[in-house]
Amino acid sequence: MSSSNKHKSTTVDLDSVLNYVDSSRGLKAQVGESGSVQISQDLDGKIFRFHSHDISEILHRTDADGKPFLQLNMRGGLKVLFTDTLIGFKPVETTGLDLSRIPKVVTTPDLTSVFEAIEESMGTEAGTDTEVEILKKVFLAILAGGEQVGFDLSQERIWLNRLIASKIKATA
Numbered sequence: 001m002s003s004s005n006k007h008k009s010t011t012v013d014l015d016s017v018l019n020y021v022d023s024s025r026g027l028k029a030q031v032g033e034s035g036s037v038q039i040s041q042d043l044d045g046k047i048f049r050f051h052s053h054d055i056s057e058i059l060h061r062t063d064a065d066g067k068p069f070l071q072l073n074m075r076g077g078l079k080v081l082f083t084d085t086l087i088g089f090k091p092v093e094t095t096g097l098d099l100s101r102i103p104k105v106v107t108t109p110d111l112t113s114v115f116e117a118i119e120e121s122m123g124t125e126a127g128t129d130t131e132v133e134i135l136k137k138v139f140l141a142i143l144a145g146g147e148q149v150g151f152d153l154s155q156e157r158i159w160l161n162r163l164i165a166s167k168i169k170a171t172a
Contacts, residue, residue, distance in 0.1 A: 013058045017082070020070050026085030041086055046108040048080065048087045049150045080149050081105055087151075092144035097137040106142045111156045114139045118163065136160065 014037070021029040026042040035052040050072075057073040063083075070082040081088035088105040103110075118135045121128075139160060146153050 013055065014052045016058060016060070017055075017070060017072065020068075020082060024082070024084045027082065027087070039082070039087060041108065043085060044109050044112070046087075046146075046151055046153075049152075050074065050080075074149070078149050089145050089149045091138075091141035092148060094137045094141040094144070097134070097141055099141070102138055102141070106145060108142075108146055108151060108153070108156075110142050111139060111146070111153070114142065115156070115159055115163075118160075122163070 014031075017037075018029050018031065021027045021039055028040045028042070030038045030040075032038075037050055037052060039048045040046070041048075054074050055072055056075050059071040059073070060068065061071055062068050067084065069084075072080045072082070074080065079090065086107045086109070088107050090104065091099060091102060091106050093099060114135055118132060118139065121132045121135060143153050143156055143160075
């Protein structure tokens with residue numbers, strides 16, 4: 001079970017976010033003069049962008065292992081988690097995908113893992129079209145969730161389009 005301490009959104013809260021990021025092992029922050037904030041992940045170089053006025057609440061929490069993390073509740077109901085090395089977000093509901101079968105919180109590196117699983121399924125005799133379709137839906141749910149919170153995932157969107165196009169060429 002996780003614990004939380006609620007704080008109202010103020011400049012002090014943005015400072016607490018920046019302090020958390022500065023003390024993390026895998027995140028880096030840049031703040032623009034207009035209040036724009038960019039948090040980059042060392043693991044994959046992805047950048048989460050938001051404005052300080054988009055934050056409605058910041059929760060300082062701990063996970064089941066006792067490790068601290070931040071939960072940013074954004075205006076509009078979106079939630080983003082900052083861990084020591086990654087930024088987490090919810091996948092978007094996708095028609096035909098049972099969200100209870102995937103984690104409630106995902107990260108951008110999950111896109112790479114799912115994409116590799118799609119490639120593997122497409123390249124083997126054992127991979128069924130149903131399996132590939134489910135994996136594509138998982139990929140799209142993570143992709144849409146990441147884009148919704150502020151990641152630029154246009155390259156990952158291209159990956160899937162190219163893979164689909166190459167499969168069509170291979171079967172033609």
